[in-house]
Amino acid sequence: MIRVGFLLGFPVEYKGGINYIKNLLYAIHKFHSKEIEIYLFVPSDLEEEYITLFKDYAKIIHTKIIQRKTFPWLISKVSQKFFNFDPLTYRLLKKYKINVISHSNYVFPGDSIKTINWIPDFQYLHYPKLWTHKQLKLEHRLHKEWILKSDRIVVSSFDALKDLVSVYPKDESKVSVLHFVSQPDILKYDEPIDISQYVKGKYFYLPNQFWEHKNHLIVFKAVKELKKKGLDVKVLTSGLMNDFRSKNQHVEMLRKYVEDHQLTENVSFLGLIPYKDVLQLIKEAVAVINPSFFEGWSSTVEESKSIGKSIILSNINVHQEQDPSNAFYFDPTDKIELASIMEDLWLNADQMNLQNRKEQLLINLDNRTRAFADDYKAIIDQLLPS
Incomplete structure (x- = not known):
């Protein structure tokens, strides 16, 4: 059984991110729960409505390391910035024997934990005027670091893949397109x-x-x-x-x-x-x-x-x-x-x-969800071949 961890470290107001993670966990759980065990690390103060959203698909682990403005969170951020290593998150992931950390804006030093990071889009390449100089610099730095240090980068469309390759042509081999599916x-x-x-x-x-x-x-x-x-x-x-x-x-x-x-x-x-x-x-x-x-x-x-x-x-x-x-x-x-x-x-x-009738819509949705889950499982298999 492969243990895959997700760090829910972004603000819950980012509804697109919340729904994306929920849909991905749902798909993995439905079609590959015998091969993949999901651990979702959440802030200690996360509202119950979000726990309810995820609890059927993952083991929920509360931690202050990703709870904003707490002392462990501050130590984590300082460590990443100045030492390029976060011992608190490292110990947390090791405690739960995580094999892969996914979609968490996190890069892990060494090979003992594989990393998958998701870049939703490259909007700043097309509309730089919508960003301040500071914001543009931060986006470029983060994406460069993820692409350089992650074991796998996931993008949501071939259009986004084209953008990534236009800036990082040498890294195309570590990029996978994963079309997500919404579960209404x-x-x-x-x-x-x-x-x-x-x-x-x-x-x-x-x-x-x-x-x-x-x-x-x-x-x-x-x-x-x-x-x-x-x-x-x-x-x-x-x-x-x-x-x-x-x-x-x-x-x-x-x-x-x-x-x-x-x-x-x-x-x-x-x-x-x-x-x-x-x-x-x-x-x-x-x-x-x-x-x-x-x-x-x-x-x-x-x-x-x-x-x-x-x-x-x-x-x-x-x-x-x-x-x-x-x-x-x-x-x-x-x-x-x-x-x-x-x-x-x-x-x-x-x-x-x-x-379409409701029954046909559900069949179509199930088929698309299976493809979503299978594509993600294929990424895991590439990182951790049996």
Whole structure:
């Protein structure tokens, strides 16, 4: 039995990361629990809702080493920075006889514990102006260190692989593409979740974080165009309303645009809402919209794909690589093209249902999840051949 450890050291507000880890652990547990034993190391003060999220798929180990602003956490960080070695984490992993440490932003000196690190995307190569000089320098340094010192690097798309190779061409042999799959439990629910607190009637749904590259503005401009034609569509947005790179100036700009153009009845900002509600909103929407200029591998697309929901997508490479069957593509700078797609879907919404029955969706999801788990197991087998 191979013991694989994960350090849950990032803020829980990073919902994309939380869901990614949950989906990966679920897939491993479902299809390879006889070969891989999962240990999830979490902060000592992690809320119970997250323990509940993971406990069926991993052995949960609480530790202050990754609990921010504790003394062990500080010692760990100082040791890594100045000595390039973290004795506290080393002892922790050795105590539980971990063979591989995965997706943890951690590099291990020596060969006794193999390391797999995940780089979601290389956005800063395409949109450096969205980053400060300090942030860019940090991203470059971290990625360089992981790529140099990890036994295996995982990226979520061939598009991201192309970016990595453009900067680190000599390291392609240690990189694996691992397409993640979202597990929307809503497919298993017999009773729908009540979303009347959020909306009445038809709506489009845009469940993205409020970073500038997510391109919410083009959707609001399309809504304005439709309103000029006399069509009052409704768009719900959800996600953490925080863009640290612009010190939230971008978020305020979006709010102001909606107010200045009298779109407050057409656009709703729900903020951060429970994940189960996100899935229900996806399921009942006319269509989901992802207008992003850049993605690593969109969880919004994966969730919509798993649920069988129509989705309106910017025509970027990675969206086309994800290839959802119910997709409508548009130029992310063209509000008229987007408005036309939205108009057609809105006017024909009453005729639209999920294209597949629930049973077929579950079969499709199971097949995709097995491929996800098998691809991860193949990476483990390469690192630890029997």
